Structures are given as C-alpha cells and as structure tokens.
Amino acid sequence: EIVLTQSPGTLSLSPGERATLSCRASQSVRGTYLAWYQQKPGQAPRVLIYDASNRATGTPDRFSGSGSGTDFALTINRLEPEDFAVYYCQQYGGSPWTFGQGTKVEIK
C-alpha cells in the first residue's frame, strides 16, 4: 500500500499569499497518477489537479501541481477567500487507492 503523507497539517496564510502543500508517497506513484482535491465544510470534495500537474475543468489557473515519483506539490498563487479549505492528495495508479490525511489552509 502506498502511504501518502501531507505536510503541513495546517497552513495559516493571508489572502493574496502563496500556499505550497506537499504530498510525499512511501513508494513511487505509477504513471504520476496523483490528484489533488479541495473540500470545504459540509461539501463533497472536488478535483483540482489530476495526473500530478493537469488542471481539471473549472480549476482556476492560480492552482498548479507538480512532482513525480514520490514527491508532489500543490501551489496556490495569490490565495482568494474561497481557497481556504482542506486539500487532499490521492494516488490512483494502484490498488488500494490511498489519500493523504489532508492539509487545512486557514485564514491567518
């Protein structure tokens, strides 16, 4: 099983700042099959990034994903008020699919 470890657990930032979230895998993720999801309180998750670096339909271009192998990152440039949420990484290259434990981006 691939264990995904996200850091930091919580990121306290102000609107307009840049957020960098990390997702580290315990072994190489096949085919860079890694996605990032955003979840707001009381809502279902929604995909932001797939295949490590591709923006999903409707994802603003201030969101970008990078990485391969075991190290991945999600960067949010110029945080908007609606970006404060919990972010999860997930690998879908092999079974079992696994999620990271999440990073909460909160308003400082």
Add this chain to the structure above:
Amino acid sequence: EVQLVESGGGLVQPGGSLRLSCTASGFTFSNYAMTWVRQAPGKGLQWVSSISGGSGTTFSADPLKGRFTISRDNSKNILYLQMNNLRAEDTAIYYCAKGRGFMVLGYYMDVWGKGTTVTVS
C-alpha cells in the same frame, strides 16, 4: 448536467446491514468506472471500493472485504454498496464518485455526489 445522488443511508445497529445506492444521470453510465469513498466525522477521506464500467473488475479496501460489496446496474444507471455486519467505525458520510475512464486504475474521480450519512449505533 452530470449528477450523482446517493441514498440509503441511515441509523443502523451494530451487526446490521444497509445497501447504499447512487443514481447517476447526465452521462453514459456504463462507460465509466465508479467508486465509493467515505469520511468519518471530522476525519479524512478513505477509499472504500471501485468498479469498472462493465462490472468486470472490482477493487475494495482490504479491511472491508468480506463485509462490503460494490456492484452496479448499468440498465438502471445505479451504483450500489452492500454493507453487512456494520460496526461503529463504519459511521461516516459515504460518497459515490465517477471515474474519468472505463477502467479503475489510472483514472481520477471527476464528479462526486453530495453523500449519504451512515450511523452505526
């Protein structure tokens, strides 16, 4: 519009059973893999089970095998999750999600339902 609506959740006693349903619309259901993901109160996301578009391939989290079974009825556009011998730790919101492709592996989840709540107590 692509839409997924879960149903079947509720309060059940330990040891009981529930069958969750996810009714899909707005896309050709049989062409896409489907997945169940759950989220315990205040916790993160946990993958439960996935099934390919033609039902030929299923994957389930090892700890849940033998108790949870995923299936689908492509003629009715419905995804199911049969849950047996339920335990308190199965208490969660259960989401269904559409895969981006026919197969399970290699495709992310691009559309999610709003979820249905299961409480085991």
